[in-house]
Amino acid sequence: MSDSEDDRPLIKAKSDSTISKSTDKAMDNDLPTSNGAVKPGISLAMGPVDDMDIDKPTTNGATKRKTSMPNGKSYKDASDSEEDDVPLQKRRKTKPASDSEDDDVPLVKKQQQPPRATAAQMGEDSEDDDVPLGQKLQQEKAKIEKKAEKEAQVLRKEEKSTQAKKLAKKVDSDDDDDKPLVKKKTPAKKEVNGTTSAKKQIKEESDDDVPLRKKAPAKKAKKGESDDEDDVPLKKKATPKKVKKEDASPAKGKSKVKKSEKTEDDADAEAEEEEYRWWEDPAKGDGTIKWTTLEHNGVVFPPEYEPLPKHVQMMYEGVPVSMHPDAEEIAHAFGSMLNSAHNVENPTFQKNFFNDFKDMLDKTGHAKDKDGNKVKIVKFDKCDFKPIFNYTDAEREKKKALSAAEKKQIKAEKDEKEAPFMHCMWDGRKQKVGNFRVEPPGLFRGRGEHPKTGKFKKRVLPEQITINIGKEATVPKPPEGHKWKEVKHDQEGTWLAMWQENINNAYKYVMLAANSDIKGQSDYKKFEKARELKKHIDRIRKDYKKELKSETMAERQRATAVYLIDQFALRAGNEKGEDEADTVGCCSLKMEHVTLRPPDTVIFDFLGKDSIRFYDEVQVDPQVFKNLKLFKRAPKVDGDEIFDRLTTSGLNKHLSNYMTGLTAKVFRTYNASWTMSNLLKEMKNDAGKPIIEKVKDYNDANRKVAILCNHKRTVAATHATQMEKMEDKINGLRYQQYRIRQMMLGLEPKLKKKKGEEFFALPDGLDNDWVKEHQAALVEEQRQKIKKKFEKDNEKRVAEGEKEMKAKELEERMSVADELEAKFKEERKTKKIEPEGKGPTVEKYEENIKKLDQRIATLNTQSEDRENNKEVALGTSKINYIDPRLTVVFSKKFDVPIERFFSKTLREKFDWAIKSVDEDWEF
Incomplete structure (x- = not known):
């Protein structure tokens, strides 16, 4: 340790609790002039960010990639994800930023600067407009925020009006309890969400806040009158509504078919499982009890390790060596992935692997040469895993060379064996299980620059697994000679099985699939919470803009953090343990993570979620720039926190004062959905426009959302090749x-x-x-x-x-x-x-x-679309942040098949959105 490090105080420097007027005024000299209004922040760079700021779909502990087992077999994830659902490019390994003493010098001098957002990506014509793109983005964002402010005021006014009516109704009801309830129709007023159906407006005003189960049943339609869905209550009974997939009601003028006269088709229709439309029963799932009855068949374990043939051995100092199967399994895991240079050439990966490998060799008696003499393996660079790789690679090629019929047969056998585990019975309903396979042993890869990459994931035994199942259900049998760690009947949990892995000591859960009721309800609540934020966003922004100039340091730091979270979709950030990756979020940003470039540019450079590097150059409001400069003042040095008087829990607690359950992450969902909603409103329906151009219009809007909400990605390594192929097609x-x-x-x-x-x-x-x-x-x-x-x-x-x-x-x-x-x-x-x-x-x-000519025009449109999207994570916005109901509205309003936007997997995941709205629905 150097002398300078020895002299460094153990207690980190902290900002003053208050900001004196003299200090505050002195820092104003460097600020550009402003008209007093707080400018919305914009991102100037379009990369190199990938997936740092997105909510990953839950994988129940399993990674999205196919896990390569030590014996060369592929152990595929439970759900067959399609191209749209996987990251568009692999993560890029980046070098750590060099230390910089000057705030005005970017953290990474040698780093190739990311490309700027272009006018074309924003759908702007750059040729005839001299306004800088940055200014355009700010104007666009300011316009959208102004609309949000007006919308919030209207919503609160309507809410107060509704509450007043309810109170008046209650008083009338108390005065005249014996009189029959007569539902009076009030004059139609424009609904908050802009729909024009008079019946919907009446329903909204009269009983929107009344639980669905308590609503008065609608009058039965007279003979000959058409039933209007708007007048029929969603729930007539306390039980959830169930609807047949096909309407079995008789046609007008025809007599009902007698029981004895039922056709075969009628019988099939009745036998078909009834569809449960849980989104029409929002009260469902609000309590703590998630299920009443639960039955399932447990989990599938990976196959046991098959030792390598005797002629295939690792070499140590040029000598073939044999070892115990447990040690060989670890060597095999490394040797089989020599083609993955990104991992095996990573010093951290090598070090962690070799430590675990040596530990196992010590436990199992070390390696032996052909004569049975002990060989102690002590140096990584003397190991040669090439023979193992050559063997496993040849096995992989053999598997690829199998005929289509042989591959089909192998898959059919595997599916037949796993069929009993693919579904469970949840409250009497058949539900698909998301990931019923226990993770196989192998080398941990991690994301980004994870400090534990390369460590060996041990085989999970039944003795480590806890099963969650109904009390009356038959407990699944563990493998012969084993027993479960525990059997629980946790009705508040939505998991079926769980275990603790050895790398990060994290708990892994077997959950229901993305298209199940439970997962759908989770998505539904997430987007409904974002819709609820519409009512409060103006007050939140007004308050944090005011507190940006607060004399209290804690308030000013909190306001600055909320500004960054709202404007740049930064995560709030949580405290990390010493053995965890040094990942940060807004509240835990340190001095070295933020560089200030006058007059108003902030450069962020840090490891975010999943150890993915977050690098962005953003233009902020002058007051925010000033505040960050203030928070970074001496005696603070690298390693000290910028927001030292703010915690994530404190920030979320403050936000919950505006709205129950509001946290920092809701802003990302709200901003993306609200922006998309506004862009869709501005679109005009041109019936004669080709579908490919309509899809491009949607992608243009999606891209604007991604840029304005800072959802960016690195340009895919294959992008140039793909563009060349497209050009070849056109030629x-x-x-x-x-x-x-x-x-x-x-x-x-x-x-x-x-x-x-x-x-x-x-x-x-x-x-x-x-x-x-x-x-x-x-x-x-x-x-x-x-x-x-x-x-x-x-x-x-x-x-x-x-x-x-x-x-x-x-x-x-x-x-x-x-x-x-x-x-x-x-x-x-x-x-x-x-x-x-x-x-x-x-x-x-x-x-x-x-x-x-038409085909060429189509390809040119696709080519332009792909080029504009190369630095923007459209999937991030579309899947995680834009309310899927908005995509459904576009599909129905502009008559574009939903398949053009959602893959099969996503259509199953968002089935509730596809079936619950029409083209008039608004966010």
């Missing part, structure tokens, strides 16, 4: 058009004079070399198609008990590709393209060119 279509035009000349040579030489010339950017290369690619593509079709046909024949076709058949089929190759060669030689197709005419060719 391929342009070349097709060129060939068709040449065919037109073959039919009518006079067209060259009529349409001009330029019309028939090779498109810009394409030359003879490109044509030759493109033609070769087309021929190769044709060969691959023929080969795949041949293999598929052979598999089908084998499955049906027929003989495989011989190689000669493949050769004959390949003649098509050979002819294509010869034709292209002849075209290049003669520079002439003969007309093709049945009954070719100029008119037909012109029609084909128009169709290709």
Whole structure:
């Protein structure tokens, strides 16, 4: 330890409890002039951030990636996630920031600066507007915040009016208890959420706050009158409403089918499970008891470790060594992932792995050479895991080489074995279990720069697992020779099984799947809480803007923190233990995490959630800049906290004074949903617009939300390649058009004079070399198609008990590709393209060119969309922060299939949103 470190005081420097007027005034000299209004903050940079500030979907302790087992087998996660549900790129390892003594010098000098948000990404035209994008973003944000302020005032006014009516109603009811309740219809007024249905308005005003179970039943419709859903109460009984998936009511004018006359289809319809629309019963789930009856079959354990063949051994100092299976399992885990340089070349990963490996060798008697002599393994760099990798890699390739039929059979066998564990009975309803597999042993990877990466995750035994199940249910049997740690009947818990892992001593839970009622209710409550924040956001912002100038340090720090959380979606942050990753949030920011660049730019650089680096350059209100400068004053040094008079719990307690259950994270959901809601209102429905352009309109709005709410990501490593492929596709279509035009000349040579030489010339950017290369690619593509079709046909024949076709058949089929190759060669030689197709005419060719124009336009739109989205985490906003009901509203209002926005997995997750709103719903 250096002398300077020895002399450093143990007690960290702390800000004064109050701010003197002289100090406050002295710091105003450096501030830019302001009109007094607090400016909304904007982000100037578009990366390199990925997933730091997003709420990850719960994985019940399992990572989203496929876990590679030590024996080379894949142990897939329970739910088959699709592309839309997984991170768009792998995390990038970053070097720690160098220490800086000057506040005005960025923390990372050598770090390539992230790209700026562009006008195109905001849907702005940068060519004819001299207003800087930063100013545009501030104006956009200010406009949205102004709308939010007005909305909040209207909502509170309506709420007071509703409460007054309820009170008046109660007084009338007490005065005349014996009189029958008559529901009077009041004149229709515009609802707070902007809907125009008079019946909905009446219902909103009269009984919105009355529990659904206590509402008076609606009058039965007279014969011949149509039933209006708005007038029918959602609940007539105390039990939750259940609706059949198909309407079984008889059509008008037809008599009801007698029991004896029921058709087979009727029986099937009745047998179909009734759908439980829990979102129409919001009171459900508010209590502490989450279930009454619960039955399930426990968990699935990973297969036991299979030792490597005797000829496959790790080398130590060039000598093959054998070891106990428990030690070999750890070596195998490392050796099998040598292709993952990001992990195995990480010094922390190597150190943690080798420590656990040596500990196991010490326990099991060390390694032995071929003669049985003890070999003590003491140095990592003398170990050679290549033989293990070569073997496991060959096994992986064998698995890939299996035919489709063999892979299908293996999957069917696995599914059959796991079928009993995939569902449980929750209060008599069949629910899908999210992750019923116990995590296999392996090397812990962690996210970002986790200090424990590389440590060995031990095998979880039944003796470590606690089962949660109903008292009357049959307890699942543990594996032979084992017993459960404990069996509980915790009706307040939504977990089915739990255990404690050895890396972070965290508890892992087996929960229901994302599309289950319980998980859906959790999402529903999250977004409803964000909607509730609408009523209070103006007061919160007004108060924190006022407290930004408070003389009390604690109040000024709290106001500054709320500003940063509201404007930049920072997490609040929690205290960390010594053995945990040094991750921080707003309240726990330290001196070295924040750099100030006058006049109003703040640079954040720290490890956030999951040890993912958060780097952002933001433009803040001058008063906020001044406050941060004040909080960073000497004698504070690196390691000292900036918000030293504020805690996360204290901040959340303060926020709960405005609204029950309000915490810092609700702001992210509210800001994203409110912004999206406003952008959707501004959109006009153009029935003639192609679906692809409507999807782009949605993505443009989503991108604005992501930029304004600071949901950013690093540009994917594959982005450039993807853009090149898309450009190749477009050029391929342009070349097709060129060939068709040449065919037109073959039919009518006079067209060259009529349409001009330029019309028939090779498109810009394409030359003879490109044509030759493109033609070769087309021929190769044709060969691959023929080969795949041949293999598929052979598999089908084998499955049906027929003989495989011989190689000669493949050769004959390949003649098509050979002819294509010869034709292209002849075209290049003669520079002439003969007309093709049945009954070719100029008119037909012109029609084909128009169709290709449409395809090119579509690809250009997709290309532009992808380019604009490369630095913006659209999935982050869409899945975690934008109320899914807004996406459903867009889908229904603009007649775009919901499949264009939600993958199958997300459609199941947000089933409640898809079924609960129409196009008039508003956030």
